[in-house]
Amino acid sequence: MTITPQAPAAARAVPVLPTSGPVRPLGLGQVSLTGGFWGGRQSVNAGATLAHCESWMERLGWLANFDRVADGTTSPDRPGWSFSDSEVYKLLEALAWEAGRTGDQGAEAAIKRLTARVARAQDPDGYLNTCFGHDGQQPRYSDLEMGHELYNTGHLLQAAVARLRTAGEDDLVRVARRAADHVCRTFGADGLPGICGHPEIEVGLAEFGRATGEDRYVEQARLFLDRRGHGTLRDIPLGRAYFQDDVPIRRAEVWRGHAVRALYLTAAAVDVAVERGDDELLRAVERQWERSVERRTYITGGMGSRHQDEGFGEDWELPPDRAYCETCAGIASIMVSWRLHLATGDVRYTDLIERTLYNVVAASPSPDGRAFFYANPLHQRSPGRPADPAQVSPRAEGGTRAAWFEVSCCPTNVARTLAGLAGYLATTDDDGLQIHQYAPCAIRAELPDGRPVAVDVETDYPSTGAVRVRVAADASSPWTLSLRVPAWAAGATVTEDGRTRPVEPGTLAIRRAFRTGDVVVLDLPMRPRFTWPDPRIDAVRGCVAVERGPEVLCAESRDLPDPGGLDALVIDVGSGPEPDGGGARVRGRIPAHIGRGWAYAPGRPAPLAEDGERFDVPLRPYHSWAHRGPASMRVWLPAEGTPRP
Amino acid sequence: MTITPQAPAAARAVPVLPTSGPVRPLGLGQVSLTGGFWGGRQSVNAGATLAHCESWMERLGWLANFDRVADGTTSPDRPGWSFSDSEVYKLLEALAWEAGRTGDQGAEAAIKRLTARVARAQDPDGYLNTCFGHDGQQPRYSDLEMGHELYNTGHLLQAAVARLRTAGEDDLVRVARRAADHVCRTFGADGLPGICGHPEIEVGLAEFGRATGEDRYVEQARLFLDRRGHGTLRDIPLGRAYFQDDVPIRRAEVWRGHAVRALYLTAAAVDVAVERGDDELLRAVERQWERSVERRTYITGGMGSRHQDEGFGEDWELPPDRAYCETCAGIASIMVSWRLHLATGDVRYTDLIERTLYNVVAASPSPDGRAFFYANPLHQRSPGRPADPAQVSPRAEGGTRAAWFEVSCCPTNVARTLAGLAGYLATTDDDGLQIHQYAPCAIRAELPDGRPVAVDVETDYPSTGAVRVRVAADASSPWTLSLRVPAWAAGATVTEDGRTRPVEPGTLAIRRAFRTGDVVVLDLPMRPRFTWPDPRIDAVRGCVAVERGPEVLCAESRDLPDPGGLDALVIDVGSGPEPDGGGARVRGRIPAHIGRGWAYAPGRPAPLAEDGERFDVPLRPYHSWAHRGPASMRVWLPAEGTPRP
Structure with a gap:
């Protein structure tokens, strides 16, 4: 089917809107979260996080940086990193989705307030950056490798896309047009042959091109993509793989280097492949996804095995303790998978989105929306220290939300993702509606031929596995309701008209002339389950994880009889895991006679000593870890015993 | 016993000479390596590495930096890092040991050549540094955190110690005196209250104080030690633990932060504790050694689990693939353990030295002495690329010696360690001789009462385990020959007078009125053995290592039927390991039906599929890995089967 920018306003209120594809995303005007797991987080985001972000950026001078440019008072002592402008833009994007979603006047006022300050800092030729090109600063584009100038602009464009699609042309969009035009003039086919060390301008330009209907922005994105991978940037000690300038993206086999960079670039590659009908590029990205998801992705969906370069490791290099799994990389992974789903209709991509939403994105913010995890390791060896809510954390690690x-890339990235989350929940095609993520929501859409598809989803998923889809409009002719059955959901059932039958993981498609009040209940099996890792993942050999529905569970030291014993805990996989509220319960023990002295002492026995009394180990959703305060934690649990067949 | 600087010249030719202690190190004039594993490496070091280092430093302008200071032509574009001066000093130290060991005129000429250039760069007040304090440079001591000024001076002092103890007062020693006096004036009790971000000045000052008999240098070292740990340095994103300024050393419980920094500091702490009779400090360091060696040290003796900060990880955080195990950290660990041994006489310290010598220090240089490992991981997932011998490696990783x-701290550190190695082999006390490391050598010493102790050691250890100690002088009264029996050497025997008896790990002490020609044969068991890790080391759970004598063995991809199969190799611990030349042989298989797709696929079986034909897997000494070219490699091998009791 073909999608045009002339689609109804409500249908355009989405972060990603390809001009063609097998399915079309439903927008914020078509899908409304009405509560539940994600609705609650969206409320906290709206009520706390947005203001929290603005207030911190004011306090640290990241907003005043724009004023200083406007007032001609720049100097070398500018506060913030070179990418601090992008945080303002990501906040603007979040505010735009929030205002679009709810019409909230506070959000609307904040957009105007921030836009005015940003707009004043734009140079007459459209260049807009508070770190380069003014008095006391390095010249424009003098450090493409690490200067983040185009990266910042990319986020400005994404903010403008959100605004354009929810409110129409305004000052922010006009600022973005001038900035985008400046980029095209400066880096076009006849301009500087450079690229930005941190991809983002590409995905920003591509979507801005879609949103404005101006193909030249898409073309500039294509140009940036094609330039990359040829050693266009200077080499750095971490190597050009750090910023994906080692291999052209269509020849790459796997994601490598800095994870957020790799994934933002890949998202843009899907956009350009779709807009240009470049199937070779699309297939290349799909192959990279396959290998990277198989071999370089954590069970949480987290990506990035290394702190050193915030990057992917090698195949099977997935240490739980030193997992970086940056929150932003999780968000970037969702951006990639959503684009691949829109380009292919394949539910493996929306499966991964669900995993990443629950186990990376949901893990980051604290319940009050005013503190965040930056890194999301799967094993915390020492409890973090309680964070001081008045202090900036200098470090991305620590086991405590800061x-x-x-x-501070993660807080605003979480904010824009949660505010725009409805744009990732459902799609339509010529024949019906596809629901990908299960949350209480109202969906009101039309098929291309004008037939209404309206359903209400009622569920407290993932607390329980029952998802009731109630039809809210009569159909004159049959249409197909498609429900994603997650890959983990062996034993799922569907009930319609009082009849229950098993369904296989994949897609459940029900084609009927639905009537108002018709109900389809998908029942997903929420009994906790053991999950075994591929034996080539060395770092978790001999361990098992416990999952429940879409949630990965974890053990926290505070729930053990001896909190110091988490590093020696062994669990019995001969029974369990048993359900325990929203978590699970396994039997474990802490061997009393573990070794002393040299860790490789001659004669140390291979098997663990058979002592240590067994006790219940409660497991809770990983995303809620450290909610009760600093703790040590682990997802992968050393196992003993013989698993039940 | 008390040791004084007035000891005979031959006995003073050692890197570490405490003024008191239970044992006294034998010097380069008392112990001569006569071939074998270490003698061969010493020859390659003398014949290739020393000139290699000088030639690279000339080529890169690190030597010319001294000329530029002398000629007043400094500028902001100085080549090299701020610590490149220290490489020149470490080379000078290596040359001094080499000249002292052999009287080699080439080494002597190089010392004079380099000393002349260094001396010209010294400022009138004794300050000597090519990176700070001159035209176009930052002011002196304006970046104590990362500027390495005092670090460089510490290495100058160590070079001067080597020269003073092998050749006596000369220009290098005079330069060092002026530099040390400058440091004492500038940072003394009434001076700047700073410390250097990279410890080294402390250990340099302490030994220079011992070598010159000037206690004020020791006192300055003490002052630097006491200032550290109170947040004296500015905080950095990695935190003050990076440079051990988080906790005073006598209150610290474990080594943490940058490994070389932590260990150089600790070496100085032992020196100061001994010189000041500060038993509290000595015990604190011993406790840190115990916990760090138990929980933060690799089976190779390597230290440093993290690339990010070249640092220690947390307890039990010992990933084999991302092990940093910097060569310099291995050398620094030997410096610490040797000082602790000299302070206590405890052979656990010389046990660790042996392990580190064979499995870290010996691993670094290539057989030709012209390429080096910087990091020493225990698992290389992808073969490195062949290194270009004409290029500088920008990175510390890669699986190929560069x-x-x-x-480039490691090449000169290896060079000085190998040149001065005889200083770490043996000690005497009032009653006899202690031999710690087994290598063919001649030992000619006297006890404090003048009795000669002279032995020749004949062995091709570690090729075989027989160590013949042949007495080379008649004794008028009994003395004690002590031989270290390594902790791994269960089943060792000793033969004297034709009678063989078992000996326990620890110290074998034989007290006799030895006569010329008396022979004691220590026979160490060289059958390869399985070594199991402490179960709290998550990263190698379910794996086993194979050791043979003091050498850790490893598997290399090129020795497998399918080189790509190393990441799925499983070995059978129900039999073997069998001896195989200087290595071992185990039985292994590569399961044919390992998983495909998502690494945590539902239903993936816990145990490995029982397929894949068994084949012999040869294992070779870890220190020789990649000698045959790039390969993937692993020390820890996933195990199946039941170990023999």
Whole structure:
């Protein structure tokens, strides 16, 4: 089917709107979250996180940086990293989705307030950056490798896309047009042959091109993509793989280097492949996804095995303790998978989105929306220290959610993702509606031929596995309701008209002339289950994880009889895991006679000593870890015993 | 016993000479390596590495930096890092040991050549540094955190110690005196209250104080030690633990932060504790050694689990693939353990030295002495690329020995360690001789009462385990020959007078009125053995290592039927390991039906599929890995089967 920018306004209120594809995303005007797991987080985001982000950026001078440019008072002592402008833009994007979603006047006022300050800092030729090109600063584009100038602009464009699609042309969009035009003039086919060390301009330009209907922006994105991978940037000690300038993207086999960079670039590659009908490029990205998801992705969906370069490791290099799994990389992974789903209709992509939403994105913010995880390791060896809510955390690690970071990309990224989350929930095609993520919501859409598809989803998923889809409009002719059955959901059932039958993981498609009040209940099996890792993942050999529905569970030290014993805990896989509220319960023990002295002492026995009394180990959703305060934690649990067949 | 600087010249030719202690190190004039494993490496070091280092430093302008200071032509574009001066000093130290050991005129000429250039760069007040304090440079001591000024001076002092103890007062020693006096004036009790971000000045000052008999240098070292740990340095994103300024050393419980920094500091702490009779400090260091060696040290003796900060990880955080195990950290660990041994006489310290010598220090240089490993991981997932011998490696990783590095601390550190190695082999006390490391050598010493102790050691250890100690002088009264029996050497025997008896790990002490020609044969069991890790080391759970004598063995991809199969190799611990030349042989298989797709696929079986034909897997000494070219490699091998009791 073909999708045009002339689609109804409500249908355009989405972060990603390809001009063609097998399915079309439903927009914020078509899908409304009405509560539940994600609705609650969206409320906290709206009520706390948005203001929290603005207030920190005011306090640290990241907003005043725009004023200083406008007032001609720039100097070398500018506060913030070179990418701090992008945080303002990501907040603007979040505010735009929020205002679009709810019409909230506070959000609307904040957009105007921030836009005015941003607009004043734009140079007459459209260049807009508070770190380069003014008095006391390095010249424009003098450090493409690490200067983040185009990266910042990319986020400005994404903010403008959100605004354009929810409110129409305004000052922010006009600022973005001038900035995008400046980029095209400066880096076009006849301009500087450079690229930005941190991809983002590409995905920003591509979507801005879609949103404005101006193909030249898409073309500039294509140009940036094609330039990359040829050693266009200077080499750095981490190597050009760090910023994916080692191999052209269509020849790459796997994601490597800095994870957020790799994934933002890949998202843009899907956009360009779709807009240009470049199937070779699309297939290349699909192959990269396959290998990277198989071999370089954590069970949480987290990506990035290394702190050193915030990057992917090698195949099977997935240490739980040193997992970086940056929150932003999880968001970037969702951006990639959503684009691949829109380009292919394949539900493996929306499966991964669900995993990443629950186990990376949901893990980051604290319940009050005013503190965040930046890194999301699967094993915390030492409890973090309680974070001071008035202090900036200099570090991306620690096991405690921090109010703000010196490099504070994650809070605003979470904010824009949660505010725009409805744009990732459902799609339509010529024949019906596809629901990908299960949350209480109202869906009101039309098929291309004008037939209404309206359903209400009632569920407290993932607390329980029952998803009731109630039809809210009569159909004059049959249409197909498609429900994603997650890959983990062996034993799922569907009930319609009082009849229950088993369904296989994949897609459940029900084609009927639905009537108002018709109900389809998908029942997903929520009994906790053991999950075994591929034997080539060395770092978790001999361990098992416990999952429940879409949630990965974890053990926290505070729930053990001896909190110091988490590093020696062994669990019995001969029974369990048993359900326990929204988590699970396994039997474990802490061997009393573990070794002393040299860790490789001659004669140390291979098997663990058979002592240590067994006790119940409660497991809770990983996304809620450290909610009760600092703790040590692990997802992968050393196992003993023989698993039940 | 008390040791004084007035000891005979031959006995003073050692890197570490405490003024008191239960044992006294034998010097380069008392112990001569006569071939074998270490003698061969010493020859390659003398014949290739020393000139290699000088030539690279000339080529890169690190030597010319001294000329530029002398000629007043400094500028902001100085080549090399701020610590490149220290490489020149470490080379000078290596040359001094080499000249002292052999009287080699080439080494002597190189010392004079380099000393002349260094001396010209010294400022009138004794300050000597090519990176700070001159035209176009930052002011002196303006970046104590990362500027390495005092670090460089510490290495100058160590070079001067080597020269003073092998050749006596000369220009290098005079330069060092002026530099040390400058440091004492500038940072004394009434001076700047700073410390250096990279410890080294402390250990340099302490030994220079011992070598010159000037206690004020020791006192300055004490002052630097006491200042550290109170947040004296500015905080950095990695935290003050990076440079051990988080906790005063006598209150610290474990080594943490940058490994080389932590260990150089600890070496100085032992020196100061001994010189000041500070038993509290000595015990604190011993406790840190115990916990760090138990929980933060690799089976190779390597230290440093993290690339990010070249640092220690947390307890039990010992990933084999991302092990940093910097060569310099291995050398620094030997410096610490040797000082602790000299302070206590405990052979656990010389046990660790042996392990580290064979499995870290010996691994670094290539057989030709012109390429080096910087990091020493225990698992290389992808074969490195062949290194270009004409290029500087920008990176510390890669699986291939490189000719030189941008940060090239390791080659000169290996060079000084090998040149001075005889200083770590044996000690005497009032009653006899203690031999700690087994290598063919001649030992000619006297006890404090003048009795000669002279032995020749004949062995091709570690090729075989027989160590023949042949007495080379008649004794008028009994003395004690002590031989270290390594902790791994269960089943060792000793033969004297034709009678063989078992000996326990620890110290074998034989007290006799030895006569010329008396022979004691220590026979160490060289059958390869399985070594199981402490179950709390998550990263190698379910794996086993194979050791043979003091050598850790490893598997290399090129020795497998399918080189790509190393990441799925499983070995059978129900039999073997069998001896195989200088290595071992185990039975292994590569399961044919390992998983495909998502690494945590539902229903993936816990045990490995029982297929894949068994084949012999040869294992070779870890220190020789990649000698045959790039390969993937692993020390820890996933195990199946039941170990023999």
